[in-house]
Amino acid sequence: MKAEAGIFEGIIGNAEALRRLERSLAVGEVSHAYLFYGPPGVGKRTVARRFGAALVSGGDERAEDRARRGLHPDLQEVEPEGVFTTIGQVREIVRQAASRPFEGARRVFILQADTLNVQAANALLKTLEEPEGRAVFLLLAASREGVLPTIVSRAQTVRFNPVPVAEVAKFLREQGDENPELVAALGRGNVGLSLRYARETEMWELRKAVFTAAFSFAKDFGERRRAVEKIVDRAEAVGEARETAFLEDIDEPDRRAKESAKRLGKAARDGAVREALGLISLVYRDVAVVNAGAEKLVANLDRLEEIQDYAERFAGANWAEAALEVGEIQDTLAYNASPEAVLEVALSRVRQKILGAYPD
Amino acid sequence: MCEFIYPDAHHMRHATLYRRWRPRRFSEISGQEPVVRTLRRAIETDRVSHAYLFSGPRGTGKTSTAKVLAMGLNCVQGPTPEPDGTCDSCRAIINNSSLDVVEMDAASNRGIDEIRDLRDRVNLSPVQGRVKVYIIDEVHMLTAEAFNALLKMLEEPPEHVVFVLATTERHKVLPTIVSRCQTFDFRRPGVPVVAQKLKEISDAEGIEAEPEALTLIAREGKGSFRDAEGLLDQLSSFAEGPITTALVRELLGSVGTEVLLETTNALFERRATDALRIVDRLSNEGKDLGQFAGELIAHLRTLVLLQNAPEVALSEIGSEERGPLEEQAKNIPTAEVVRLIEALGEARGRIRRRGDPKLELELVFLKLARNYTEPSVENLLSRLEKLERAVESGEIRAAAPSQETPEAEATDEETPEAGEEVAAGSREPEADDEPEDDASGEGERDGAADTRMLAARWEHIMQELKGRRKALTAAVYHEARVEGFVDGVLELSFPEAFYVDQARKPEHSEPLRELLEEHLGTKPRLEFRFGKGTEEQERKSPAPVEDIAPEERKPEGAEFSRFETKEESEGEQEPEEPSPESAGSNGIIGSQREVFEIFREKFGTQEQHRGS
Numbered sequence: 001m002k003a004e005a006g007i008f009e010g011i012i013g014n015a016e017a018l019r020r021l022e023r024s025l026a027v028g029e030v031s032h033a034y035l036f037y038g039p040p041g042v043g044k045r046t047v048a049r050r051f052g053a054a055l056v057s058g059g060d061e062r063a064e065d066r067a068r069r070g071l072h073p074d075l076q077e078v079e080p081e082g083v084f085t086t087i088g089q090v091r092e093i094v095r096q097a098a099s100r101p102f103e104g105a106r107r108v109f110i111l112q113a114d115t116l117n118v119q120a121a122n123a124l125l126k127t128l129e130e131p132e133g134r135a136v137f138l139l140l141a142a143s144r145e146g147v148l149p150t151i152v153s154r155a156q157t158v159r160f161n162p163v164p165v166a167e168v169a170k171f172l173r174e175q176g177d178e179n180p181e182l183v184a185a186l187g188r189g190n191v192g193l194s195l196r197y198a199r200e201t202e203m204w205e206l207r208k209a210v211f212t213a214a215f216s217f218a219k220d221f222g223e224r225r226r227a228v229e230k231i232v233d234r235a236e237a238v239g240e241a242r243e244t245a246f247l248e249d250i251d252e253p254d255r256r257a258k259e260s261a262k263r264l265g266k267a268a269r270d271g272a273v274r275e276a277l278g279l280i281s282l283v284y285r286d287v288a289v290v291n292a293g294a295e296k297l298v299a300n301l302d303r304l305e306e307i308q309d310y311a312e313r314f315a316g317a318n319w320a321e322a323a324l325e326v327g328e329i330q331d332t333l334a335y336n337a338s339p340e341a342v343l344e345v346a347l348s349r350v351r352q353k354i355l356g357a358y359p360d
Numbered sequence: 361m362c363e364f365i366y367p368d369a370h371h372m373r374h375a376t377l378y379r380r381w382r383p384r385r386f387s388e389i390s391g392q393e394p395v396v397r398t399l400r401r402a403i404e405t406d407r408v409s410h411a412y413l414f415s416g417p418r419g420t421g422k423t424s425t426a427k428v429l430a431m432g433l434n435c436v437q438g439p440t441p442e443p444d445g446t447c448d449s450c451r452a453i454i455n456n457s458s459l460d461v462v463e464m465d466a467a468s469n470r471g472i473d474e475i476r477d478l479r480d481r482v483n484l485s486p487v488q489g490r491v492k493v494y495i496i497d498e499v500h501m502l503t504a505e506a507f508n509a510l511l512k513m514l515e516e517p518p519e520h521v522v523f524v525l526a527t528t529e530r531h532k533v534l535p536t537i538v539s540r541c542q543t544f545d546f547r548r549p550g551v552p553v554v555a556q557k558l559k560e561i562s563d564a565e566g567i568e569a570e571p572e573a574l575t576l577i578a579r580e581g582k583g584s585f586r587d588a589e590g591l592l593d594q595l596s597s598f599a600e601g602p603i604t605t606a607l608v609r610e611l612l613g614s615v616g617t618e619v620l621l622e623t624t625n626a627l628f629e630r631r632a633t634d635a636l637r638i639v640d641r642l643s644n645e646g647k648d649l650g651q652f653a654g655e656l657i658a659h660l661r662t663l664v665l666l667q668n669a670p671e672v673a674l675s676e677i678g679s680e681e682r683g684p685l686e687e688q689a690k691n692i693p694t695a696e697v698v699r700l701i702e703a704l705g706e707a708r709g710r711i712r713r714r715g716d717p718k719l720e721l722e723l724v725f726l727k728l729a730r731n732y733t734e735p736s737v738e739n740l741l742s743r744l745e746k747l748e749r750a751v752e753s754g755e756i757r758a759a760a761p762s763q764e765t766p767e768a769e770a771t772d773e774e775t776p777e778a779g780e781e782v783a784a785g786s787r788e789p790e791a792d793d794e795p796e797d798d799a800s801g802e803g804e805r806d807g808a809a810d811t812r813m814l815a816a817r818w819e820h821i822m823q824e825l826k827g828r829r830k831a832l833t834a835a836v837y838h839e840a841r842v843e844g845f846v847d848g849v850l851e852l853s854f855p856e857a858f859y860v861d862q863a864r865k866p867e868h869s870e871p872l873r874e875l876l877e878e879h880l881g882t883k884p885r886l887e888f889r890f891g892k893g894t895e896e897q898e899r900k901s902p903a904p905v906e907d908i909a910p911e912e913r914k915p916e917g918a919e920f921s922r923f924e925t926k927e928e929s930e931g932e933q934e935p936e937e938p939s940p941e942s943a944g945s946n947g948i949i950g951s952q953r954e955v956f957e958i959f960r961e962k963f964g965t966q967e968q969h970r971g972s
Contacts, residue, residue, distance in 0.1 A: 130379070
């Protein structure tokens with residue numbers, strides 16, 4: 001379901017949560033703190049910006065419009081300094097929250113709650129519980145568990161769920177994208193990711209490389225290594241495309257812009273490697289699903305034959321375990337391991353899991 | 361867009377249900393009877409301590425109790441355990457405007473300066489009342505210096521001062537502080553207590569709510585009044601009519617008992633497809649699957665409780681769910697329920713880390729539904745025979761199999777969980793008790809004992825590495841076989857050359873060496889080699905897949921070959937007659953126990969695959 005009108009127009013999914021927010025605006029029962037939590041790519045930040053804009057503007061449409069474009073002094077998005085939102089930042093917020101709005105009806109702070117370290121989170125507690133001024137906190141997080149429980153219990157929690165694949169598919173179809181069902185399934189509820197599959201050829205290329213690699217477990221080491229290198233190449237391409245796209249939007253990029261572009265590119269590359277591992281998991285999950293007799297639930301619809309073939313040839317193997325194994329290795333990416341090593345280890349482990357079922 | 365004014369009064373009404381319902385009397389503090397009794401008694405007998413430490417989970421009434429205590433001490437009618445709540449002093453405390461009650465948030469004022477500031481003021485007399493009460497919230501957040509400064513004050517507090525320190529994490533408070541305070545532990549109130557409180561609030565506020573719905577809210581509050589009241593608050597603004605269970609479920613994204621019963625049955629009966637369809641359906645309905653995993657675990661816990669402590673379970677469940685729950689509890693054995701809980705618990709951990717709940721749930725359901733075959737005694741016997749034959753024929757050489765250990769393992773092996781867990785690869789084979797036995801060293805040589813200890817503990821050590829966020833490192837060394845540990849040199853062999861390359865990298869080897877240092881007391885030198893590539897390996901089972909290069913043949917073969925090379929290395933490293941005990945250290949089977957371990961490692965998993 002897509003919000004048709006109102007402040008959340010055009011946002012797909014999570015209709016229930018959006019309705020609650022709209023209702024609280026309409027009747028004026030606004031809490032002093034909200035926690036929007038849920039996986040990436042489902043619109044938390046967009047919703048927070050629009051909701052925040054409505055809150056600061058207090059009904060003044062021009063002010064609201066300004067706030068939406070990030071130009072209202074009472075709507076502040078606090079970006080973490082590096083990995084964390086620090087206690088220094090929080091102290092500043094606490095100070096500002098106690099004073100009157102500059103011009104709007106309220107002051108609104110949008111914070112990444114799961115980047116608050118323990119000290120910073122604790123420093124925010126009192127303000128969250130009994131804010132002195134007209135401050136509203138919109139806290140964003142990937143999960144409830146990533147936020148200090150004492151923070152969670154002081155905020156109204158609004159859950160954002162992955163968007164049902166069928167809804168994403170419908171949206172993509174309306175937008176005129178090709179293969180809406182497939183692309184929606186690949187996104188696994190992450191609308192942003194689905195859109196990238198629909199519109200970035202680099203992602204499609206990455207996926208091709210992933211399939212080659214995922215089924216290279218039975219091949220020799222050299223071939224597996226080549227498959228891994230291919231994935232890393234494709235991930236690089238994704239990163240480069242991101243970098244270029246960023247610079248294209250700027251007329252005359254200075255050094256800082258170039259550095260930002262580089263950083264974004266690297267993040268996109270790392271994200272692509274992560275996505276590649278996620279996709280490998282998904283491929284094995286599909287095989288397991290076929291083996292369990294639920295072909296209808298396969299995500300990689302266009303590669304069904306290949307998946308069925310492997311399901312048949314290795315019917316005795318524990319594909320779900322293999323998928324879990326890849327997921328576990330995926331965690332190590334967070335610690336700066338080289339993507340090649342991570343992918344190679346992943347495939348090696350899968351090889352043992354799958355072929356291990358056939359000792360004689 | 362909606363028009364809206366800024367209705368302050370309305371805003372207050374909404375945002376503050378839990379603040380407005382803060383207890384104002386001891387009798388309103390629910391679920392903490394022992395604390396309340398002691399404090400009342402202290403006021404009555406004029407034995408109020410100068411320092412209290414209130415510890416307990418969030419939302420159990422710590423700050424509220426501190427404030428009631430302050431009111432009682434300063435009330436015009438007092439000191440009294442029944443403050444009137446209407447005198448100037450009481451009203452000021454209620455409004456947070458009393459000059460004699462200083463509430464300090466240690467989390468945002470955690471440094472020494474703040475505490476020094478407090479110390480400078482602490483000698484001033486109370487302004488209005490008799491006693492100055494300092495409430496220091498989240499006291500565990502103070503820095504070490506601040507703690508020490510606080511300590512000084514607690515040692516010799518002025519006559520007119522009472523300190524109340526509150527914390528959710530008592531273990532982080534310096535013991536020297538704890539010992540100077542009278543300590544009260546605030547317990548999590550039970551579901552019925554919270555539900556009762558919610559009922560009082562909703563009655564007084566004119567909020568219409570089904571009793572079942574209140575129970576559900578109380579359960580969701582997990583022992584926190586604040587959480588439960590906050591939820592009630594949200595629901596009352598969200599509901600357009602009375603609060604019903606359906607509405608609570610909608611807000612929580614909860615799936616409801618029926619789905620939980622259905623899923624549990626599907627898993628128990630190994631109907632993978634049905635379990636997957638449930639996931640798919642819930643996902644299409646936009647349910648929170650992470651929460652579903654949590655609810656499923658809670659549901660399974662209820663089943664275990666119904667089987668073992670029905671009175672506890674019954675206090676938490678509504679009457680209309682009772683029948684079907686009891687029926688399911690009767691049909692599914694506890695061991696099976698526990699198995700499901702364990703697997704789902706792991707899955708939930710992964711959901712938190714990776715945040716793709718649908719995929720993780722599907723995988724764990726697939727795993728649960730395929731993996732489990734009751735190992736029959738017959739089956740076990742035939743496997744044992746096979747193993748014995750292997751031993752006799754010399755494929756595995758057993759040096760002096762001893763009779764000491766076997767029974768425990770044997771029974772262990774027969775229980776379904778044991779077989780299952782091994783299949784899931786989640787359990788190290790009884791590694792922990794092993795080394796201690798050896799350490800007593802019946803004339804064993806050190807090197808041999810260490811090698812054996814390391815080999816037995818390897819899995820455990822790998823888990824520790826993972827625990828230290830070295831999962832990739834663990835993945836690499838997980839493939840290693842401990843060949844020997846002599847004179848501070850640890851020799852590891854790997855089934856594939858690729859691992860050797862990885863293992864040599866300092867980014868991997870250093871964390872391993874550091875961890876080993878903690879286990880062994882010294883930092884070992886590491887030596888790596890690739891497999892053993894002996895001819896014996898060749899006669900092992902050919903691989904099933906055409907396109908596997910010969911040298912790459914799979915670890916199942918390698919499993920046996922390990923023991924074979926063990927013989928060789930024995931020749932090199934241990935020329936003298938090894939004692940039966942120390943033999944194992946070289947990788948030769950030293951006891952029946954090891955046979956069982958190998959047996960598990962090898963056949964345990966295989967059987968699972970065949971079984972399905």
